[in-house]
Amino acid sequence: MSDKFRVVIIGSGPAGMSAAGRAAQLKLKHVLLEKTDHLSDTIYKYQKGKHVMATPSQLVLRSDMDFDAGKREAILGTWDEQTAGHGVNVMYNAEPTKIEGEEGNFTITLKNGDTVQAETIVMAIGTQGNPNLMRCPGGDNKLVQYQLDDPGEYYDEHITVIGSGDAGIENALGLAADAAQNNIVTILNRSAEFARAKKANVKLLMEAGEQGKVMVRNETTPAEVKDGELVLETRDGQETIKCDRIIARMGSAPPRKFVEQCGIEFTSEDREAYPKLSPAFESTKKGIYVIGALAGYPLIKHCMNQGYDVIEFINGNSELKPADEPILEAKFAGLPNSRSVDEWLEFFRSNVTILNDLSPLQMREFMLDSEPQSYRRDDVIFEKSDPGSSLFAIAEGSVAVEINPDDPSITVPIEQGSIFGEVGLISGRRRGATIKAAEDVIVVEISRTAALKLQASVPAAKRRITQISTERQLLQMFGSGLTKEDIAEVVESSEILNVRAGEAIIDEGAEGNDIFVIRVGSMVVEKQIGG
Structure with missing residues (x-):
């Protein structure tokens, strides 16, 4: 493809789709690249019938595409209609593998060998394609899956969900929603609280736990996956539970290698760090902008606002203030x-x-x-x-x-x-x-x-x-x-240790020069007297 686009948007999730809608409204020559055959793959892969929240509620939506809380299917249907109605130029089955050039003259090479020319690029590729994997023994067992499409497909199973974010909670609730399915659902949370999840989801999970619909296991991690079983590491030691299926929803990380190959720097070396960006979403590679989950903003409303804003910035509207400014x-x-x-x-x-x-x-x-x-x-x-x-x-x-x-x-x-x-x-x-x-x-x-x-x-x-x-x-x-x-x-040389109840930290008679300071919890001192 030899024509040069004013802006090429990579990824058709809420951020990219909103950006493409704004570009279409401003009559900018654009193309929206989507690696699958449908829009918004992350939401497309949400479990069927999932209720999608429109948080934060106080934030005004600024986009040419509509969005309000509702069922996954209805939201996707609205976006399909409005993308077509606004005349958004979408190229499906178009997965970029390499970006070369400078601002005003970028060349994007696609997986099929085609190339796309761009003056500017908006990356809205998300992170869901790069999930955090189970790293315990047996983590590659066939019991493990990283996506749940339809909770209604599973009956009479012992299912363990691993993850304390919204995705994990919603998967657990979906699997336990229909009593007729007769699933025994357990959710594992490595900490004592669900810090990453929305309050409404945590409240629903706690209610489901009190009603016996979901077994909520805090301060618990997987130790080993076996055929039909899952060994748990708990505060009181190891425990083995029956397990027919594991839904691992442990978050994801940016596709760092691809992003860095484009010349974009990250804020640190940590795996979950995000790209360095200006207030106008421009990366350290001039002419390439980053929005959405890849920028550290996973909420749909935030993403859509960024999509609108970034196109306005590219089009020269330097006076625009973010929607959360008031x-x-x-x-x-x-x-x-x-x-x-x-x-x-x-x-x-x-x-x-x-x-x-x-x-x-x-x-x-x-x-x-x-x-x-x-x-x-x-x-x-x-x-x-x-x-x-x-x-x-x-x-x-x-x-x-x-x-x-x-x-x-x-x-x-x-x-x-x-x-x-x-x-x-x-x-x-x-x-x-x-x-x-x-x-x-x-x-x-x-x-x-x-x-x-x-x-x-x-x-x-x-x-x-x-x-x-x-x-x-x-x-x-x-x-x-x-x-x-x-x-x-x-x-600098100290370590933080998490010790299970009943586990010895110091054995009587053993050599050792370490000092231990209790941060959380309590300890018992035992001494052998006369055997």
């Missing part, structure tokens, strides 16, 4: 100083260490779930023994921790860029000390759900939170005026 403006309105939304986002990202690795797009989503606040000098942020599991991050100023209940003047400072409140987040215990503003401060309060989601999706943030909490536990334990610089080597 919501964020309202959040920042009560803070001192006058800054734009982008300036506030960069202020928090650059000043708070646990947020340093977030992209501008991830920062927007993060701040939608968090609360920026300001305090004057000597204001109490929270008091000792208060309930609370939120995490606070200091973007400006410092706070003082009262360490002696009998003398509030004895305090320890926590500086700008750091966090506090991590004890409640990690262990669920009440606030361990009273904390006041040592000077005028600006902080962001991160709900427990948002903090867990941040740690699950940004490995660098999890490492930093772990490092800070470890430093503080060791300093509190050792005392003697030590500083974090004094124990830096100890913290």
